[in-house]
Amino acid sequence: xxxRRLAKRSSxxxxxxxxxxxxxxxxxxxxxxxxxxxxxREGSAAALEEEDEDEDVVxxxxxxxxxxxxxxxxxxxxxxxxxxxxxxxxxxAANIKREMTxxxxxxxxxxxxxxxxxxxxxxxxxxxxxxxLKTAETKKLNRAHEHEKExxxxxxxxxxxxxxxSSNIDVPxxxxxxxxxxxxxxxxxxxxxSLSTSPLVRSPPVxxxxxxxxxxxxxxxxxxxxxxxxYWSWNAPSDQSNPSTPSPPLSADSFKAFRTPSQADxxxxxxxxxxxxxxxxxxxxxxxxxxxxxxxLWKNCGKVLSTAAGIQKHIxxxxxxxxxxxxxxxxxxxxxxxxxxxxxxxxADGLSSLSPVSPSLASPPSFPTQDTIRPETSCAKSxxxxxxxxxxxxxxxxxxxxxxxxxxxxxxxxxxxxxxEQKQTHTVLSSPPRAAFGLRKPRGEGKKCRKxxxxxxxxxxxxxxxxxxxxxRFID
DNA sequence: CGTGCCGGGGG
DNA sequence: CCCCCGGCACG
Numbered sequence: 147x148x149x150r151r152l153a154k155r156s157s158x159x160x161x162x163x164x165x166x167x168x169x170x171x172x173x174x175x176x177x178x179x180x181x182x183x184x185x186x187r188e189g190s191a192a193a194l195e196e197e198d199e200d201e202d203v204v205x206x207x208x209x210x211x212x213x214x215x216x217x218x219x220x221x222x223x224x225x226x227x228x229x230x231x232x233x234x235x236x237x238x239a240a241n242i243k244r245e246m247t248x249x250x251x252x253x254x255x256x257x258x259x260x261x262x263x264x265x266x267x268x269x270x271x272x273x274x275x276x277x278x279l280k281t282a283e284t285k286k287l288n289r290a291h292e293h294e295k296e297x298x299x300x301x302x303x304x305x306x307x308x309x310x311x312s313s314n315i316d317v318p319x320x321x322x323x324x325x326x327x328x329x330x331x332x333x334x335x336x337x338x339x340s341l342s343t344s345p346l347v348r349s350p351p352v353x354x355x356x357x358x359x360x361x362x363x364x365x366x367x368x369x370x371x372x373x374x375x376x377y378w379s380w381n382a383p384s385d386q387s388n389p390s391t392p393s394p395p396l397s398a399d400s401f402k403a404f405r406t407p408s409q410a411d412x413x414x415x416x417x418x419x420x421x422x423x424x425x426x427x428x429x430x431x432x433x434x435x436x437x438x439x440x441x442x443l444w445k446n447c448g449k450v451l452s453t454a455a456g457i458q459k460h461i462x463x464x465x466x467x468x469x470x471x472x473x474x475x476x477x478x479x480x481x482x483x484x485x486x487x488x489x490x491x492x493x494a495d496g497l498s499s500l501s502p503v504s505p506s507l508a509s510p511p512s513f514p515t516q517d518t519i520r521p522e523t524s525c526a527k528s529x530x531x532x533x534x535x536x537x538x539x540x541x542x543x544x545x546x547x548x549x550x551x552x553x554x555x556x557x558x559x560x561x562x563x564x565x566x567e568q569k570q571t572h573t574v575l576s577s578p579p580r581a582a583f584g585l586r587k588p589r590g591e592g593k594k595c596r597k598x599x600x601x602x603x604x605x606x607x608x609x610x611x612x613x614x615x616x617x618x619r620f621i622d
Numbered sequence: 623c624g625t626g627c628c629g630g631g632g633g
Numbered sequence: 634c635c636c637c638c639g640g641c642a643c644g
Binding site for chain 1: 624625626627628
């Protein structure tokens, strides 16, 4: 046993050797030797080190980003062409790079994420950049169309990112009023088309992910989701980053959890949602909410959407198989769906009861050390977090599809229902106060030793991590 | 599919 | 205890 372990260790050591040699150095210039035989880090010392690493990452951001973008787009050779030497080594290095890149992104995300979190409403109030909005909107629309050709897009993404997200803002005021005023079915349908035809309905696993990636990378990509409901849009100018917004990992999660459901009525109480989100002292005055939803009666379907156009579209494309003529309706769909009403109050209740909780979870009192890492950590969250606004934005479709599938299709979602987050959704749906499932603990999010130090530096991990136990160094 | 970590080992 | 790891939940 001992022997085996030793052997393993040594083998690992050699691996580290090969990995750490030339390539790695190239990858992480700043702290080559520290990676060697670093003393156990504990306490404040660790903190310093941590920070250091953080910075390193930041430094990397620029180039890493570029590379990733390029690779993402359509130029895999770019990666290979990076001029890495031997195969093995380069592979290893590549891996490491991957990791680094991730960091970088996460970093980047903080910014965009924060800004994104700004509720459009608020943003509107500020009315700082009307013009930007305009252009942004146009952009967005275009993008929505281009959406299909995602590949080429990545380039733009980079630029946008650089331009500080502001260009990504799509809070189409005009759109909103327009849509609200003349609930033009056709328009809605068209809008919905892009959404429903793509993501969940068709190939649930693929599209959503894509869009997800796109969104958090690009920061401003919300075409499909935007189109779904027409309004709402979570992109905001980076400059507008809301300072008051607490963006701790947990809180974010919770937000997502009950925010999604609340969105069931397309953006109507969006304001509230956002208010809630930004814990604004809003006297929740709910126009006594009865949400009208439309349920597909097609056997084995049961999909529920919030707009007539929505299900019509759904029925048309999914059940009637009329894909091409997506925006044309001969009324046949009408036979296949029915109206249902949801009491939104329960939702509100759920929200109010839950929201106070999140803050507490939100700000876990942690040592300064953690704080330095915090942002980074929360970044990790951001990918999920980002998605939140997304699903929220595509309230009707995404959200509902979600629930539906939870019941009948996707096993994944079913399982997810058990998780801390999903359970809340569940609650809202069936509108019982709340059901706390005694399940596995949420799972510590955020970087743990493994992620932070990487496999190669396994001996830098905290013992717990090495033992595959709950990490003790980076506690959530 | 990678990651966090529980439960269950061996020494 | 200390040290691992199989395996599973979760994202």
